[in-house]
Amino acid sequence: MSTMYITTQGATLRKTGERLIVTKGKDRLTDVPLIKVSQIVIFGKASVTASTVAELLEKQIDVCYLTQSGRYIGRIQPEFSKNALLRVEQYKAAVSPEATLKLARAFVSGKLTNLRTLLMRAARERKLSSCEKAAARIEAAIVSAKKAKTVDQARGHEGDGSAAYFGVFKELIANTKFTFDGRVRRPPTDPVNALLSLGYTLLANDLHAAVNIVGLDPYLGYLHAQEHGRPSLPLDLMEQFRPIIVDQIVLTCLNHNMLTPKDFTQEMGNVTKLTDKGRDLFLRQYEERKQAEFQHPILKQSITYHRSFEQQTRFLAKTLLGELSEYPSLAIK
CATH class of the missing domain: 1.20.120.920 (CRISPR-associated endonuclease Cas1, C-terminal domain)
Structure with missing residues (x-):
């Protein structure tokens, strides 16, 4: 499993079937199986659809936000461990x-x-x-x-x-x-x-x-x-x-x-x-x-x-x- 990096400004990440797809306008930029992704890292201004966020959290996948230059902003993460x-x-x-x-x-x-x-x-x-x-x-x-x-x-x-x-x-x-x-x-x-x-x-x-x-x-x-x-x-x-x-x-x-x-x-x-x-x-x-x-x-x-x-x-x-x-x-x- 690997990290998916989204660097294109104005891009959108959505889940379609069992795949994660990044698009900008009518262009498809990335298309990978959900099962191969362990984390999402977004540089700058890109969006994730609400239903995709929910699915990522269900699959225990973090979404990390950085500025376009790479400074850490924050993250959306699954429910905290019960341990x-x-x-x-x-x-x-x-x-x-x-x-x-x-x-x-x-x-x-x-x-x-x-x-x-x-x-x-x-x-x-x-x-x-x-x-x-x-x-x-x-x-x-x-x-x-x-x-x-x-x-x-x-x-x-x-x-x-x-x-x-x-x-x-x-x-x-x-x-x-x-x-x-x-x-x-x-x-x-x-x-x-x-x-x-x-x-x-x-x-x-x-x-x-x-x-x-x-x-x-x-x-x-x-x-x-x-x-x-x-x-x-x-x-x-x-x-x-x-x-x-x-x-x-x-x-x-x-x-x-x-x-x-x-x-x-x-x-x-x-x-x-x-x-x-x-x-x-x-x-x-x-x-x-x-x-x-x-x-x-x-x-x-x-x-x-x-x-x-x-x-x-x-x-x-x-x-x-x-x-x-x-x-x-x-x-x-």
Whole structure:
């Protein structure tokens, strides 16, 4: 099952028989079997018929709304899980400094481990000494994070490791038409940051959906501070996936010349956005990456990255319920 992306402005999604059809005027833009769709993501101004919304909710399919440039707005989702006992354990852990710290350490070490792996690969394949040095800094941050006495300390070590990683990220970009001087988030002011920001938004949305499926409260996390309206738990869970999903896609698109500077536009304030063509290509690459299979180190079997979003969330549920002694972040090799 995959995500259906609707990017055409003024388009309409409707269910006809057992198929989902996107039209604009008399033109049929997309026609796919309902059974193959796990989520709908709409960019900008497109509509969904009322009867289709009802059918999607019956089938447990989310409808996520983003701005045309990819900023998250909100979602229509099925009835909340009835697993209240799981959420009770989630709330208990959130008010336990010990439990919160243990989970925060796991999320940080999982992310940093995958950052380090990505850099070590680059150091071996392209003989980049700068990446090797940054990987050593990340390794030190991992060791420190595992010994953190507070959640703030864990966040600090995560920041140190991320700074080392993004300090050499430009070395991973072989395409000389693109430059990267550091992470710029809101708003992104260059093509590389525009890709990273869009990718992280898509990833957060997918983890939000996984959290809903498992029955956890998306607004109560452990590493990310609680703020009104902030989906802290999906943000916690997505940390381990940032380098192996989004960063890998960005590097693939740039280093394989799939995207060129013509696929980006700049608006007032140097705000950089993908063109419609560039965005559609990036979405295809994102979906392909999600459907790629890998050998899960804990399950000892081949699964898709998309399935691993839910699996890692279920591991968290088992940890909260006491079925696992500690949360096993997904660490690639």
